[in-house]
Amino acid sequence: MAIRIFITGGTFDKEYNELNGELYFKDTHMSDLLEMGRSKLNIEIRTLMMIDSLEMTEEDRELIAHQCNQCEEDMIVITHGTDTMSDTARMLAKSVKNKTVVLTGAMIPIKFGSSDGLFNLGGALAFVQTLPPGVYVAMNGRYFNSDNVRKNKETGMFQELNQKV
Amino acid sequence: MAIRIFITGGTFDKEYNELNGELYFKDTHMSDLLEMGRSKLNIEIRTLMMIDSLEMTEEDRELIAHQCNQCEEDMIVITHGTDTMSDTARMLAKSVKNKTVVLTGAMIPIKFGSSDGLFNLGGALAFVQTLPPGVYVAMNGRYFNSDNVRKNKETGMFQELNQKV
Amino acid sequence: MAIRIFITGGTFDKEYNELNGELYFKDTHMSDLLEMGRSKLNIEIRTLMMIDSLEMTEEDRELIAHQCNQCEEDMIVITHGTDTMSDTARMLAKSVKNKTVVLTGAMIPIKFGSSDGLFNLGGALAFVQTLPPGVYVAMNGRYFNSDNVRKNKETGMFQELNQKV
Amino acid sequence: MAIRIFITGGTFDKEYNELNGELYFKDTHMSDLLEMGRSKLNIEIRTLMMIDSLEMTEEDRELIAHQCNQCEEDMIVITHGTDTMSDTARMLAKSVKNKTVVLTGAMIPIKFGSSDGLFNLGGALAFVQTLPPGVYVAMNGRYFNSDNVRKNKETGMFQELNQKV
Secondary structure (H helix, E strand, O other): OOEEEEEEEOHHHEEEEOOOOEEEEOOOOHHHHHHHOOOOOOEEEEEEEEEOHHHOOHHHHHHHHHHHHHOOOOEEEEEOOOOOHHHHHHHHHHHOOOOEEEEEOOOOOOOEOOOOHHHHHHHHHHHHHHOOOEEEEEEOOEEEEOOOOEEOOOOOOEEOOOOOO | OEEEEEEEEOHHHEEEEOOOOEEEEOOOOHHHHHHHOOOOOEEEEEEEEEEOHHHOOHHHHHHHHHHHHHOOOOEEEEEOOOOOHHHHHHHHHHHOOOOEEEEEOOOOOOOEOOOOHHHHHHHHHHHHHHOOOEEEEEEOOEEEEOOOOEEOOOOOOEEOOOOOO | OOEEEEEEEOHHHEEEEOOOOEEEEOOOOHHHHHHHOOOOOOEEEEEEEEEOHHHOOHHHHHHHHHHHHHOOOOEEEEEOOOOOHHHHHHHHHHHOOOOEEEEEOOOOOOOEOOOOHHHHHHHHHHHHHHOOOEEEEEEOOEEEEOOOOEEOOOOOOEEOOOOOO | OOEEEEEEEOHHHEEEEOOOOEEEEOOOOHHHHHHHOOOOOOEEEEEEEEEOHHHOOHHHHHHHHHHHHHOOOOEEEEEOOOOOHHHHHHHHHHHOOOOEEEEEOOOOOOOEOOOOHHHHHHHHHHHHHHOOOEEEEEEOOEEEEOOOOEEOOOOOOEEOOOOOO
16 A cells, blocks of 8 residues: 655745755655654655746646556655645646545745644645545645635635635 | 544653753643644644553543543544553543544654654544544554554554564 | 844844745844843844845945944844845944944744754854954854955855955 | 864753653764854864763763863863753863863753754854853853852753852
8 A cells, every 4th residue: 555745846845045045946855754754654755846836837737647647556645836736636636537646735845944844744645545536635734625625825725615714 | 524632641742841851741732733734624622631641540541531422523633642542542442432533642742853743643633534433543644443553662653463573 | 241132134034924935024033042042141132124134235234333333232243144244244343443243144044944043143142242342253153353254155154355165 | 273072961962762752862963063053163073971960970070171181172162961060160170271161051952942052052162262261161141160150950040159049
């Protein structure tokens, strides 16, 4: 019973460049997080890209879908920038069948002191083991079906499409 | 759809007393963790006790069972010391019915830099929303049925009863 | 025997805005750091500005000099962005006399996990108590006279003017 | 201009043993701290012992004094448990001459989130470069002469012998 983790970038893996004061991508911190969580899950990690989700193209999303369909595992966690996470989820729902796919990310880079990344990862790995096949977003302790989720840009929180506030 | 969290102590909530260099309990850090995780779940927290699980008596376990049965919520997460977490899970399985109860904890206090607590909490809150009624232990990214789990004292990891190493 | 701390901004006090993913200034973290260091020094903190040191104008530097001259204390620590810290030190050396002024800062924001800010602050507060009147830069565990210091933009380290590498 | 750091243990270097929940010594974290502080000082580290200062014997103190006298460097920082730091300082003052020796430590282990260790180390390294020959304790942002310092066991703070509260 193996789980595949695909890395695509997003706030989750951003780092601080101390020479120019900008945020950038180097390597994913996924292995460190799994070690911190003392995970004993059977996990394969693959980095597909390292980009801001605002820069993600349709081609990028097709690559992600292709990788989801091609990999052996039926349980897939994808780390993803939060800005277009819902868009990618909806696109994947059209082309990935019979697998449980959970997208997650972070509002604060995991290299920073107060990140939500470890909490979200713990949740995503639990949801992917227990939810029926389908594509989901796991953020803020909750899970959302890919056809009923959006990021509220004012609060930074994820919610159902018809939810107010 | 509300979740109840019961606090019982354990490594999870241990703090360092800088006057005498010993570990002790003050208050639970649950609210801080939920805030760090940017949880939007509807959660009620209640501290039942603050003890090492090696000191937990049958009376303490009966109190926990009673609280599980009495509370309104059908989804219950219990933070618990790891040493006797499996024992408490088995006892609760006998007396708590028709609710999903997930016990979790930490190998390293959450006040210390490299704790697994936030990861475990994220997982426990996800499992409690998705697993059928029953009593479970959620540690190391995995969940275990209460009748098939033990802590391996040599590795510190949780595993099935018949699992080797 | 009191010490004055002037806050001017810089990497030291940068925070991560989780809504737009940019770094910004909110409040100084100086009090938190002094508390973490269990400082028992008699310290007065005043925030003069909250800016990147690349944006610091001559007018800003005159304000800092004025405040140094006007304040009661003879021992002054100034937190400052690293990019123009040496420039400000040289300017202050011309106009502030008979006081010990130590500029310090951080390569990584103190809100991030691996910041050098607490180390630098500990050093700056020690140097200001022990160095003779003059203006100094305290970074990388060392102190530099204001007339013999520059930031090496390739390494991010401070060094004497004639030092190679 | 080199600095010698001697490690003797104390809270500074304590770690949490996740198998039995006790604090213990493994290796010193000095190199990690100096790296975090981006220190460019010329430093030699030597671990003399790894013990609680309450367990330090006269023989241990003689070893420390011997090492201070034998080493090439004239600037020496010693990490030490806080409980008997003042005693060791007084003993060293009798036998180490013509060198600047600064003892420091931490109230909270540096592996824990909110340690004062990095602040104290930054201060100790600054004091050792600037104070005249003698033996000092550097804690709480201050320095104390070895003949006029004690730890207030009720507050955990260091103070002069005649200071009240």
